[in-house]
Amino acid sequence: MKEVCRSAINWAMHDLQLKQGDKLVLLWLINVTDTGLHGQRYSEPSKQRLDRAILVFFQNFRRSYVGDQAVHSSKHLYDRLTKLLGIPDHRLLLNVIMGKIVTNHKFYTQSEEVIGHTLNLFLELATGYMTGKLLLKLDTMKFVIANHTGEHFPFLEEYRCSRSRTTFYCIIGWLIFMEDSPVKFKSLVEPLLQAFTNLESTPDSLFCTDAVKCALIGLMRDLRGIAMATNSRRMYGLFFDWLSPRHFPLLLRGITHWTDTAEVTTPLLKFMAEFVLNKAQRLAFDLSSPNGILLFREVSKLIVAYGSRILSLPNAADIYSLKYKGIWISLTILARALAGGYVNFGVFELYGDRALSDALDIALKMALSIPLADILAYRKLTRAFFAFLEVLFSSHINFILNLDKQTFVHIISSLEAGLKGLDSSVSSQWTTWLPFISTTSRWGTAASNLVRHIAECPNLLLEILKTLSELLLFEDCGHQWSLSRPILSLILINEQTFPDLKAQILASQPADQHQWLSLCFDKLMKNVNRSLDSRNRDKFTQNLVVFRNEFRAK
Template sequence: MELRYGELSKQRLDCAILTFLQHFRKSFVGDYALHSSKQLYARLSELLGIHDHSLLLVAIVRKIVTNLKSYSQSKVVIDHALSIFLEMTSGSMLGKLLLKLDIIKSIISHHDKEHFPFLDDYRCSRSRTTFYFAIAALIFMEDSLLKFKSSMDPLLQVFVSLESTSDATFHSDDVKYALIGLMRDLRGIAMATKSHRTYCFLFDWLYPARLPLLLKAIAYWTDTPEVTTPLLKFIAELVLNKSERLAFDSSSPNGILLFREVSKLIVAYGSRILPLRNAADMYTFKYKGIWICLTILTRALAGNYVNFGVFELYGDRSLADALDVALRMILSIPLADVLKFRKLAQAYFAFLEILFNSHMAFILNLDTSTFMYIVGSLEAGLKGLIENISTQCASAVDKLATFYFTDIVTGESPSSPAALCLAQHITNCPGLFQEILSTLFEIIIFGDGGNQRNLSRPMLSLILINEETLTNIKGQILASYPPDQQQHLSLCFEKLMADITRSLDLNNRDKFTQNLIRFKNEFRSKRYAAILT
């Protein structure tokens, strides 16, 4: 029997059967299905004994379960079956129909490796996340804390077993594979928490008793990405405030408690991964873990469920330590490598954007060389071809330039410590803002991106800081064209600042955006017309 299931032809046949059942189900059962006809079920009853939609669902689920139990060594079939199972659990009406079935109740009660052997096969370990995503989606539909806790018993047993493992044997293959599976399972369950209530089911189950194991796993397995990657990805899912599921009450400390645990994990991982310098595959062994850590911090900082002022007020270093180790991690990666790996770049610039948006003081308190490196990397991101990264960099630059304009240029004198730091940085690097503005003009004139509105924000801020900068850039750009074209192109610059006041209010920004789009179109058309003539 096992040999038959190992044959490629048999696997292809069962995938084809699953595809047929998937489309058949969509047509006759589901939230948006067509009304099933009496003739259809009359014929199904005659041929297969299936006379209503419940029996049809039983047949489909039974086929999925059979494949999950039989193809433990075929990831293709397992993933195909799980994708259809997850799709079925995603609809509210269909999910409620599934919960009435005995076969679904059996899956919810028995979801361990004894009943589903693929869970014990490392080749299918990634599939565990989808499996538990689907199961948890069904469990949370019942909205019962008791049923949730009882369904978590198999995972609790894994936790207890790992927690009781001695330090001497914690670095063994059995522990390694158990941790990998557990983290993938938990990530799937976390993905299924779509409301505050269901999220709290999971959070209260984890905190505080279960989280120390994660910290221990990080300490023992830092150099093993097979363990750290699923662990960190689980944490990245746990801190994501999608659908306001982390909207804790004002009297609840849970947001702060969650961030403190996250900080411990980030510091534990970062402090141990930083010394790694010459691995054969730096992305796998270092950069991947770092970009997941940056994603965790970005989501936590932007989640709007933590009052970060509490940490400084009460002398808690959770935020400071997390930001410090994150900065050390990004500085340990050459900028060329950041730009080379897309996921790393996306995490890097998203993290910088949230720092400039919400934690400006941290950036400005850096030494000038580090500050210049960070701002220089934003300029490199602006030049990139990935539009969302360019937009994030533009947002960060605008926050910096706006802070300088409002707190230093238009203020009587720098008053806050952060403003004094920024003034000193600019004194040490007087050409910084002009260089960035020049880069933005190059992108607008020669680039083909569709995010002119986002780029216009920092451009106006930079121009208002020192309007002579615009004059200098205008001269540099016009000097690069033949004399007979300069007059035409000069008119475009004159119109750019038409009706623009010395203000960064929304109306003035919108007016500048309109002028900039017109500037780009006219500048290009006049330049091309001059070339053609």
């Protein structure tokens, strides 16, 4: 037995090849490790290492021997499994694997590593189309779907494993949604409904207790898992109708009472960030439905409640955990809601509803409360900050142009700083806003604000043009096209000062190359007129690519 265990661990950790006979022994070993005295050793590290080795074995074994093609290519193996273990096909083998998954979930409550590893295997099985369909036919899986509570899976009640609840409910939700069954959806959310009822009936005097804290964290993680699994319009509609409007007040209550506790606010905000994400066009409400507007109003309430309170809290040593993390999640929520395409934002201004303006105001205050150096230092914060600005510039440009001079200059300066030293997936996000700057005629009265800002800070956009030009000419950037698109807009805005930029670039090069480089600059605008139509921009981009190649080849 010791030799078999050692062989299993070595294979799992070092990816060694097991002979077919060893594979059969390992399948037999599973029956031994969870019975008798071995079944009482779940808290021991040696038992945990062995079970993780078995999980890795299952992950690799499944890829080769479970599925339509695998069955045809492994007939000899299943003949041996039938004779030795009574496993004639991959369906019964899958039942053995599920049995091990359920056993781990039942008895491991102190090991985050084993629970996490088990859930990874479970997720691989559930998200595979063939294996997912097979799982739904197994009695073991039917038991899990009918009994997904802490009573049967104690790790759900263990605080240290609370992060795993999201993955667990995502898997259960994914499998249930495969069948598109409202009845099974109702059984899925039944335990969550009881949790909502208990929390909603808790008086304010008891709402800040540890028991409520743990229950609220667990509920938010469960809800996020289900939201992650909801990939169709029909199933999202069921989830939305179940949650809204009855249960949204609990989210607002939770964010209000627990603002200074990131352990609570983070899972709550992350759930909302997932809930408003319009992936696979799942948030496609009927034309006569007010649900999109109602959802955004709830988003606005949540962000305003959180932002107004988090900004008033004093800074702490771990400022990222206390403030920055919640802020970047809040910015993500609003950016996703603004870009989701399921809200007619003109309704808010038409009817004097401040949901949009209040959300934008508090979100911008949160974003500007963070020093730019800190924004650029934390990758997730960086992405959320510039994704939020991208949405503002592309869909709510009037809001930006109506800002005071100081705020406007700060935002533009932030964009310039963000262009330097960041990867293409980030920097290309905010180069899309610059073409909008040149089409001022479509903004009405806000256009005069832009003219005033540029007049008061004439070098502001010129500095961005200089930065973009230097990136294209002197750096080995892999996103030339996305950077080249806004340059024409900036040249048109800075026509009078563009010669100064040309002179600065020429001055930085050897004197014997000035004449040749000057000719390159002249060809840059060849056959390019003063417009931003797609044909003219494409011509400018072609000229710019030729200019860059000639400049770097000299």
